[in-house]
Amino acid sequence: MPTESSESSRARSMNETRDRILEVALEVLGENPDAGMGEIASAAGVVRRTVYGHFPARLDLVRTLTDRAVTEMTAVLTEADAPGAQADAAWVEFIARVWPVAHRYRVLLALRRGEYGEAIHALLGPLDELLADLVKRGQDSDVFAHHLPPDILSQAAYGVVFAIADSDLSNATHGARAATITSLLMLGVPETRATALTADQP
Amino acid sequence: MPTESSESSRARSMNETRDRILEVALEVLGENPDAGMGEIASAAGVVRRTVYGHFPARLDLVRTLTDRAVTEMTAVLTEADAPGAQADAAWVEFIARVWPVAHRYRVLLALRRGEYGEAIHALLGPLDELLADLVKRGQDSDVFAHHLPPDILSQAAYGVVFAIADSDLSNATHGARAATITSLLMLGVPETRATALTADQP
């Protein structure tokens, strides 16, 4: 009998298919958020019935994806946001690190509207709050502008990042930097400072 | 027999129901872009079958709505964009006037992704080009920043306007001004200039 820490070959290959389904689901849903379970299944080289074996309902799949996204992005944010740092510098650090993650989970942007929007929104809530806190800190130290309340401003700013990550520029070399600058600008950071902060980026 | 210029009472009431369907469709789809024809019909005080009498397919309805949006917004843009004016001033003028229209047609933002996205995109194309032209003019005269190509920058800027128009701030008194400032900032206009340009707005 295998101990708890190790995995039987069986359980391992089962986790592999599960992970492959999740991985492929991100790609497929990233292309077309309305893709059906069958589409995801065949893209993962598996039958539709198998997907339901791992995720009883479509919502479970979406929820798992969202969970992973929140976990990864929250980790990135807490890494990037050193408590002593300036808010704008922390923002640049966060966007630079979150960029590939955001592109990977770009489907969530589309999924927030629609059938599972409420469930996703609930899971994304804590992350939204952390972002709003960062923006508020920036506003309190007059690094960011006050033209919008922190919750809406943070949403708009990282919404733009997601949007640009989703556009044709995601491939372009300067996509990440352009997105960072754009979000900094709408946060009220002067252009000179914004370009300086992102000078070391591709 | 009625002449071409006047309408029979029959045709008039028929146009009334048609217009009412279109009007209500904007509201219903604005709340839930996935609302069915039945939902729209009953909201318009009419039977589903009647809607199909005016619009043979759902796409025809959406197309008509998009046509109207493009017409109205293009008119607003050409009014606001006096050829001699500064690009940033023209932008402010445009956003101020287009604000209520954008809020009215906010569905289209959600509908651009999805089944009819391609058709809508095609209809919105000319308007997108006009916007890109304005932004490019601003970049050429160094009023706007160059961190993004004009087509993407214009999309992002007025996407933000739509998004804020769609948020809770649409009711708030300062929503329009906040959205205008935000878009100006991400276009690269300095905050002092942005606040000055929008000083006369609510």
Place this chain on the structure above:
DNA sequence: ACTTCGTTGCACACTGCTGTGCAACCTACT
């Protein structure tokens, strides 16, 4: 060898929406 179990392929019921056909109705027009 025997068992366990993830996977497969197929069938099925169910839901929700789309678009159509048609008889009946009612009102405006002739």
Place this chain on the structure above:
DNA sequence: AGTAGGTTGCACAGCAGTGTGCAACGAAGT
């Protein structure tokens, strides 16, 4: 009065996707 035509209510077919049930297969585990 008689007709034309928008509207109605209902029925129907179709399609697409969801989620379930079940027998059978095959490889890992005992």
